[in-house]
Amino acid sequence: MKKDNDKLPEITMIQVQKRRKDRFNIYVDGEYAFPVSEAVLIKTGLHKGMTLTKERQEAIEHENNAYLAYTIAVDYLSYGLRSEKEVRQKLLENEIEMPHIHATLERLRDQKYIDDQIYGESYTRTAANINRKGPRQIEQELKRKGLDEEIIQLSLEQYPEEQQLENAAALAEKSLNKQTRTSSKDAKMKVRMHLQQKGYDKDVITKVFENLDSEKSEEDELFALRVQGEKVWRRYARKAEGRELEQKVKSNLYQKGFPGELINEYIEEKKQEMDVE
Known part of the structure; x- marks a missing residue:
């Protein structure tokens, strides 16, 4: 039997989704039409047998998409503070349309659920107290989080x-x-590089080294030299011997920062060792 052209589309079935019990699939005139959340279903009073104009259906879908965007954002925020850029990226990953993203971010800002100033200050304190990161590293990370320069500089004031x-x-x-x-x-060079990589300024590093006991005792220096020397000696001994071998080992150890007198002492040890063999 043919339907009257003037008859409005009718909801013929409302089916709960298998994976999300709080979401429902709406069927109109026997065919799948659109999904809705439980909250929107209750709010709009959707029920089997209800007729829908095109405008009404579009309004319901719009409200559902807005609700979905907001719930995704709030769930994401429930695990910790996020920057506005991070929330926006999360919504994009969930294929939320831009109008709903803009509306959601505005709502979250009004509710103080997102605030880049608060986020930046909290991030700075955590990075300083827990991870001991330097200010330059924190600054770069906050830039990646999408904070603007003024907020970043204000946030870094939390790190005296x-x-x-x-x-x-x-x-x-x-x-x-x-x-x-x-x-x-x-060792001093590696420590200095480590601090630079962690984001500390040269002035801070200089002050640290003024109070750092970085000089090894002669005994510790000789121990380190012997460790490095054995590796170098074995490597060069494959293709060189005698004076050529000694010169190559000396040159390499000197480049590694060991003092000449200790290098000579080590070479004498190796020569005596080889004479015994």
Whole structure:
């Protein structure tokens, strides 16, 4: 039997989704039409047998998409503070249309659920207190989070120089203790590079080194030299011997920052060792 042209489309079935019990599929005139959340279903009073104009259906779909965008954002925020850029990216990943993204972000700003100033200050304190990151590293990370320059600089005020010095000194001490197999010169260079990579300014690093006991005892320096020397000696001994071998080993160890007198002492040890063999 043919339908009257004037008859409005009618909801013929409302079916709960298999994977999301809080979402429903709406069927109109026996065919799938659109999904809605439980909240929107209740709010709009959708029910089987209800007729829908095209305008009414579009309004319901619009409201549902707006609700979906908001719930995705709030769920994302429930795990911790986020920057506005991060929330926007999350919504884009969920294929939310731009008008709903803009509306959601505005709503979240009004509710103080997102605030880049608060986010930046909190991020700075956490990075400083927990991870001991330097200000330059934090600044770069906040830029990637989408914060503007003014907010970033205000956020970095949460990280006073005194704390920077304390953190940098602790990192330097920890890094230096790992350099047992390198020369004092190389160890200091590696510590300095480590602090630079962590985002500390040259002025802070200079002040840290003024109070850092970075010079090894002669015994520790000789231990490190012997460790490096054995590696170098084995490598060059494959293609060289005698005076040529000694010169290549000396040159390499000197480049690694070891003092000449200790290098000579090590070479004499190796020569005596070889004479015994």
